[in-house]
Each structure stands twice: as structure tokens, then as C-alpha cells.
Amino acid sequence: xxxxxxxxxxxxxxxxxxxxxxxxxxxxxxxxxxxxxxxxxxxxxxxxxxxxxxxxxxxxxxxxxxxxxxxxxxxxxxxxxxxxxxxxxxxxxxxxxxxxxxxxxxxxxxxxxxxxxxxxxxxxxxxxxxxxxxxxxxxxxxxxxxxxxxxxxxxxxxxxxxxxxxxxxxxxxxxxxxxxxxxxxxxxxxxxxxxxxxxxxxxxxxxxxxxxxxxxxxxxxxxxxxxxxxxxxxxxxxxxxxxxxxxxxxxxxxxxxxxxxxxxxxxxxxxxxxxxxxxxxxxxxxxxxxxxxxxxxxxxxxxxxxxxxxxxxxxxxxxxxxxxxxxxxxxxxxxxxxxxxxxxxxxxxxxxxxxxxxxxxxxxxxxxxxxxxxxxxxxxxxxxxxxxxxxxxxxxxxxxxxxxxxxxxxxxxxxxxxxx
Numbered sequence: 001x002x003x004x005x006x007x008x009x010x011x012x013x014x015x016x017x018x019x020x021x022x023x024x025x026x027x028x029x030x031x032x033x034x035x036x037x038x039x040x041x042x043x044x045x046x047x048x049x050x051x052x053x054x055x056x057x058x059x060x061x062x063x064x065x066x067x068x069x070x071x072x073x074x075x076x077x078x079x080x081x082x083x084x085x086x087x088x089x090x091x092x093x094x095x096x097x098x099x100x101x102x103x104x105x106x107x108x109x110x111x112x113x114x115x116x117x118x119x120x121x122x123x124x125x126x127x128x129x130x131x132x133x134x135x136x137x138x139x140x141x142x143x144x145x146x147x148x149x150x151x152x153x154x155x156x157x158x159x160x161x162x163x164x165x166x167x168x169x170x171x172x173x174x175x176x177x178x179x180x181x182x183x184x185x186x187x188x189x190x191x192x193x194x195x196x197x198x199x200x201x202x203x204x205x206x207x208x209x210x211x212x213x214x215x216x217x218x219x220x221x222x223x224x225x226x227x228x229x230x231x232x233x234x235x236x237x238x239x240x241x242x243x244x245x246x247x248x249x250x251x252x253x254x255x256x257x258x259x260x261x262x263x264x265x266x267x268x269x270x271x272x273x274x275x276x277x278x279x280x281x282x283x284x285x286x287x288x289x290x291x292x293x294x295x296x297x298x299x300x301x302x303x304x305x306x307x308x309x310x311x312x313x314x315x316x317x318x319x320x321x322x323x324x325x326x327x328x329x330x331x332x333x334x335x336x337x338x339x340x341x342x343x344x345x346x347x348x349x350x351x352x353x354x355x356x357x358x359x360x361x362x363x364x365x366x367x368x369x370x371x372x373x374x375x376x377x378x379x380x381x382x383x384x385x386x387x388x389x390x391x392x393x394x395x396x397x398x399x400x401x402x403x404x405x406x407x408x409x410x411x412x413x414x415x416x417x418x419x420x
Contacts, residue, residue, distance in 0.1 A: 002405030003155055003372065005029035010139060010153035012113050012325075014040045016089075017377035017392040018159035019097050020061055024396050026102040027063065027411055028404060033151065035141065037112035040098045041090035043163040047190040048087030050217055053257040055081045059089065059389045061396075062416040064097050069419065071100040083256055114140040114148075116156055116373075117328035127330065133371040155403065158326070159377040159392075162319035163189070167383075169209050169315040171282040171301060178286035182296065186286075186313045190214055193221040201312055203231035207298060209283065210316030211238040211245035212385065213257065216264040218314055219275075223267065226274035234275045235308065236268075237300065241280040243269050278305055286313070321379045330369040339382025340368055340375050347384050360391075363398040374399055 003009075009025050011018050014036035022032045036042065052059065057080035068075045078084055078092050098107055117123075118135040126132035139151045166188035170176030179186070191197040202225060208218055219236060226232035238245045244265040252258035271277050281300045289295035295309040321338055323331065334344030346361035366374055376395045378387040393412070401409045 003403050006031050007154040008033065008152070009155040009157060010035065010137065010151065011157045011159060013159040013161060013377070014094075014098065014107055014109070015043055015159060015161060015377070016041070016059065016094060016389050017161075017396065018157075019094060019103065020064060020393055021157055021159060021376060021396050021399075022103055022106055023061075023063055023067055023097070023100075024400055024411055026106065027067075028400065032103075032106045033153065034103070034107040035111045035113050035139075035151075036107060036109050039109055040107065041086075041094040043161050044086040044090050044094075046086075046163065048085060048090065049192045049195055050190055051083050051085050051256065052089065053083070053213070053254045053260075054388060054390070056084055056089075056093075057081065059084075060093060061393050062412050062419055064093075066415040066419050067100045067102060068096055072096075108141075110144050112142045113160075113325055114142050115328065116140075116326050119152065123328045123330060128369075130371075132330075137373070155372045156374070157399070158373070158375045158379060160322075161378045162321050162383075163378075164319075165322040166315070166319050167317045169283055169317045171284065176283045176286055179283075182286050182288075185296065186315050188315050188317070190218060190316075191314065193218065193225050198225065201225060201232065202229040204311035205233045205295070205309065206235070207310040207313045208234060208236045208316070209238075209314070210318075211240045212316060212318065213246070213260065215314075215316035216246050216260050218316060219264055219267065220260070223272065223275065226272075230274075232274060235298075235310065236275060236277045237281040237283065238277075238279050239282055243279060245279060278302065281305060318383060318385060320383050326370075326373070329373055331373075332369050334382055337382030337384050339380060339384060340366075342367060343380055344382055344384070347381065347386070350386075360394055360398065363402050366395060366399055366402070 006029055008031040011022050011032060011034045014034050018034055022034050025032050056078045075096065117138050119138045121132065121135050136152045136154055137156045141149045141151055167173060168175040168179060170179060193201055206222060208215060208222065222234050226234065245268055246261040246264045248258060248261045267275060268277050281302050283298060284301055285299045287297050289297045289309045295311055297307055297309050299307045332341040334341050337344045343361055343365040346365050377392045381387045397410055397412055401407050
């Protein structure tokens with residue numbers, strides 16, 4: 001699987017893993033093109049008001065710090081223990097990194113990758129044949145004005161993540177009745193409830209769905225909004241039956257995560273007047289209310305819960321990878337998580353739900369049937385939510401021991417020595 005520099009590597013996505021991958025490749029002498037359909041750090045900017053659980057030291061590599069220092073000796077860095085918001089992380093780290101000499105000319109923002117295949121090969125050609133590796137990848141690109149172009153690469157690395165592709169909120173993971181038609185009125189991410197989105201939710205009846213940390217973050221902000229805007233009413237549904245729906249871990253070293261879980265579990269056990277909590281409930285139908293076009297009527301799987309009206313719905317039900325652009329590539333995906341099979345099999349053997357307890361699955365887990373095509377970052381985890389940027393950095397290091405055919409290669413260790 002070795003590819004000698006200066007081969008051309010196409011990297012899809014300019015988030016933290018995409019930029020760190022590009023930087024590693026550039027240090028090794030590869031030609032690199034980074035294609036980002038939005039701005040640098042676009043997905044993180046979508047939840048820019050939210051504070052990260054993990055400190056900055058877990059979210060940057062020594063190689064990136066060295067590159068920034070070389071570019072600007074006066075560069076200021078966040079404190080290693082700082083818990084940055086998504087916006088702060090992008091503005092104080094990712095954007096300056098994208099402007100360093102090694103990356104500045106590599107990044108093409110506002111460029112969407114529509115499809116990836118091989119020049120002169122179809123999906124079913126040369127199955128299991130090493131000759132397939134000899135054909136360059138062919139990428140169809142699109143600009144915001146609709147104009148298209150073709151690019152080529154010898155290696156493609158997908159770091160596009162999963163954030164823009166939410167799961168459905170209905171029972172069994174399929175859409176609730178009416179959900180597809182009314183999806184434009186459902187927020188599947190993290191609205192800025194106390195900032196730019198405040199007026200949309202203030203003094204409204206809001207349905208919140210989910211039992212993960214995104215739902216927990218939104219719940220605390222909705223409670224804070226209700227304290228300031230007393231007519232705000234919140235109904236919270238979780239699939240879990242538990243009265244403590246947010247997972248906690250013994251001696252959690254991510255203190256902010258544990259504090260969030262503790263506060264939200266207390267709210268579940270002792271809801272304030274503005275909050276109604278229904279554990280073990282899923283949405284069956286969503287339809288326009290007969291009483292007002294501004295409202296939606298909700299029915300659930302629990303007969304004891306009467307149909308109720310809401311103005312807004314926030315559905316924090318997780319995300320899944322979108323594989324449409326690589327449909328013409330030979331991929332082996334997990335039937336349970338939709339992640340690449342080898343890594344998925346390894347992750348499913350890890351019984352811990354704590355992302356800090358994830359260990360390396362080894363470089364072999366990054367291999368796909370499609371030679372020289374790799375998936376790094378949160379997308380490589382499929383629907384598994386235990387990904388941390390730190391694990392993505394380890395994937396980057398491992399991948400280039402394979403591409404560079406040097407088992408001992410570790411630019412992070414070398415850079416760490418230089419920046420001491």
C-alpha cells in the first residue's frame with residue numbers, strides 16, 4: 001500500500017482531521033489537495049457556541065503546533081487545558097493552521113466532492129486485483145454556482161465526518177410519520193438557544209428528543225432560556241427508560257462532561273415547572289396542528305401521553321455517514337454501524353461507552369477493499385459516537401506508516417521533541 005512522494009493525495013474535508021492529515025502529508029513531501037464544501041472548520045462552526053469536553057491538548061498535534069511556530073514565532077496558542085468552544089477552536093487554531101505555508105495553497109474551500117471513482121474503471125472492474133491500484137482516482141467537483149470540474153489523485157482520504165447527516169427520530173430509526181414532509185421545521189443539531197436562535201425558541205413550546213450529550217447541552221440551554229422567558233415550555237423524550245438518561249463514568253477525567261451529565265440527570269429526576277420528561281418514549285407521528293399553522297401535533301408510542309402541540313422540535317438522535325459520493329468505489333461497510341468494516345469490528349469489541357477508553361485498532365483497520373482510499377475521523381466510526389479528535393490524530397500517524405512504508409514513522413514524536 002506504499003505510495004511514494006510526491007504522489008498527489010486528495011483530502012476530503014477541512015476540519016481538524018482533514019487539516020492534520022494534509023499537514024502530515026505535506027511534511028512528507030506529498031502533493032495535497034484539500035476539498036472543503038464550506039469553510040475551514042465548517043461543521044464545528046455549526047455548533048460554534050458549544051464548549052468542548054476535551055481540553056485543547058487532546059485536540060491538536062505537536063506537528064501542527066510546530067508548523068504554526070515556524071510560520072509565526074509570535075503565534076499565540078490556547079492554554080493546553082482550555083475548554084474551547086467550537087468557534088474558538090476554529091478561529092484560534094484551525095484557521096491559523098490553514099494559513100501556514102504548507103497548507104495555504106492546498107485548500108479549496110466552497111468545493112464539494114460529488115463523486116469519487118477511478119479513471120476508466122467501473123465499480124465491478126478488477127475486483128480483488130492489484131491492477132486496480134494502478135488507476136488514478138477521478139473526482140467530480142462542484143462549486144456553489146453549479147460549475148463542475150474533474151480532479152485526479154493517487155490517494156483519497158475521506159475526513160468529511162457525519163455531522164450534516166442526522167438519523168431519523170422515529171421508532172426503529174426510520175422516519176416518524178410526517179417527519180420527512182416537515183423536516184425543515186425540525187432542528188437536528190445544536191441551535192444557539194441563548195444567542196442567534198433565541199427568538200425562535202423563547203416563549204415557545206419546544207420538544208427535545210435524545211439522551212446524548214447534544215441533547216443534554218440543549219436541555220440546559222432551554223432551561224436557562226425558560227428562566228429568562230417564563231412562557232417557554234419544554235417536553236423531553238428519550239428512548240431510554242432510565243430516570244438518569246445521560247451516561248456517567250467513574251472518576252471521569254473530562255470534568256465538564258461529568259458535570260453536564262450530573263446536572264441533566266438531576267433535572268430528569270426532579271423536573272422544574274417548565275419541563276415535562278417522558279423516558280421510554282418515541283415519536284410516532286408529526287403533523288400540522290389543527291389549532292394553529294405555527295404548531296405541530298405530536299403523538300408518541302405511549303398511550304398514557306396524550307397528543308400534544310409544540311412550536312419547535314429539536315431532535316438530537318445522532319448522525320450517520322453519507323457514502324453517496326463513494327458509491328462507485330469498492331467499500332466494505334458494517335451492517336450495524338455503517339462504518340468501514342475492519343474498524344467497526346474492532347470498535348464493537350470494545351465494551352466501554354467512554355470515548356477516552358478507546359484504543360488503537362491498528363493500521364490494518366484503516367484498510368478498505370478499495371486500495372489507496374481511506375476514511376479517517378468521525379466518519380470512520382460510522383454511527384459509533386465514541387470518537388475523539390485525539391483518536392483521529394492517531395489514525396493520521398498510523399496511516400502514514402502504511403502510505404510511507406515506514407513502520408517507525410512518527411512525525412508527532414519528532415515534532416514534540418522540537419517544541420519542548
